[in-house]
Amino acid sequence: MRPLRFVALGDSLTEGVGDPAGDGWRGWAALLADGLDPAVDFTNLAVSGAQTRDVLERQTPAALALRPDLVSIVIGVNDTLRCTFDIHAVAARLDKAYAAFRAQGTGLLTACLPDPGSMLGLPGSLARPLARRQRAVNTVVHALSERYEAVHLHASEGAWLMDRAMWSADRLHPSERGHRQLAVRFHALLAEAGIATGTEPSAEPEFPVPTRSASLLWLATKGSAWVARRCTDLLPQLVALAMAEIRHKARGTSGRLDLSASAAVASALAALTVGEQPEAA
Known part of the structure; x- marks a missing residue:
């Protein structure tokens, strides 16, 4: 009998940024893999900077070829940081990716995520336009996770978001402790579903917490560049979005922006193919 095969898809969060190991990253998915089964075959296809398009067009075909028993798809923040953000496209891509794995009989692991604006302070x-975008993505992920019977983690809320020890210097990626928190919470859900049979990952860091000077050095030399690369094309649009926020607030019509975003999400979900949930192969 072959070992349980787990494949992780996504962006820098799943790649492991914030949890250094040697010359690379480890991250929550690798920590979780060790607790899934006494024998596990783990492949991490996540790439820093990936958007939903990358997951659907590049990572999904590679993952399907591995015929995994379990796949994690945690993605969406980078989409919100681009001027091309389109909740209709995000919903359609996630729907296609989820459906492809469920048609192959693969178990799905998903999560909703905190918005980058609030994390960056x-x-x-x-912050409000970015929060509105992330809420839209999370609403889509919630709906599709239910449709495709995914094991879903609510990572967009909870005390852990305000615990500075859970986050790396850039305030966007978890620290080792934060990655371990994600792994522990995912493991609990999978154990409840009868999927994880191995030992729960430890919540305590294996390595010393980086010193403040080391964290500031990383942020100055690498972290700031990471943020700049992700949202350079968003900045002009974000200024326009901020001006709209200010105008609506002055007029007392801020609620219209939320209603418009909610209507876009409803439209995006309604546009997806309606039918029976795919049966596991």
């Missing part, structure tokens, strides 16, 4: 007029 941006001013309200800048």
Whole structure:
């Protein structure tokens, strides 16, 4: 009998940024893999900077070829940081990716994520548009996770978001402790579903917490560049979005922006093919 085969898809979060190991990254998915089964075959296809398009067009075909028993798809934050953000496209891509794995009989692992604006501590007029986008992505992920019977982690809320020890210097990626928290929470859900039979990952860091000077050095030399690469094309649009926030707030019509975003999400979900949930192969 072959070992349980687990494949992780996504962006820098799943790649493991914030949890250094040697010359690379480890991350929550690798920590989780060790607790899934006494014998596990783990492949991490996540790539820093990936968007939903990358997951659907590049990572999904590679993962399907491995015929995994379990696949994690945790993605969406990079989509919200681009001027090309389109919740209709995000929903359609995730729907296709989820459906492809379920048609192959693969178990799905998903998560909703915190919005980057609040994590970065941006001013309200800048943070609210990003929060609105992330809420839209999370709503889609919630709906599709239910449709495809995924094991879903609510990672967009909870005390862990405010615990500075859970986050790396850039405030966007978990620290080792944060990655372990994700692994522990995912493991609990999978154990409840009868999928994880191995030992629960440890919640305590294996390595010393980076010093403040080391964290600031990383942020100055690498972290800031990471943020700049992800959202350079968003900045002009974000300024326009912030101005719209300010105008609506002054007029007392801020609720219209939320209603418009909710309507877009409803439209995106309604546009997806309606039918029976795919049966496992």
